[in-house]
Amino acid sequence: NATERMVAANQLRERMASDVGLHSKILCDTMxxxxxxxxxxxxxxxxxxxxxxxxxxxxxxxxxxxxxxxxxxxxxxx
Incomplete structure (x- = not known):
């Protein structure tokens, strides 16, 4: 569902920031x-x-x- 997609995208964004110092927005597709x-x-x-x-x-x-x-x-x- 859409909430799961957004949670996964946020986890990826946080990992990119903490692991490689990359700070960016991540967009989720519609269902x-x-x-x-x-x-x-x-x-x-x-x-x-x-x-x-x-x-x-x-x-x-x-x-x-x-x-x-x-x-x-x-x-x-x-």
């Missing part, structure tokens, strides 16, 4: 998976938003995306 469908993100996809604009979208996971590409992109944004 009808509207955003997942919009970005063809099933089962997973790495997406970076700046405000309401998509500034990075990786390949479909788990086999067609690259954490290294995401890290490189984020370093260039600093």
């Amino acid at each position: 009808d998976n509207r955003i997942s469908k919009l970005f063809a993100a099933h089962p997973e996809r790495l997406v970076v938003l700046k405000g309401v604009k998509v500034i990075f979208i990786g390949g479909k996971g788990p086999f067609d995306y690259s954490i290294d590409d995401l890290e490189s992109f984020l370093q260039k944004q600093e």
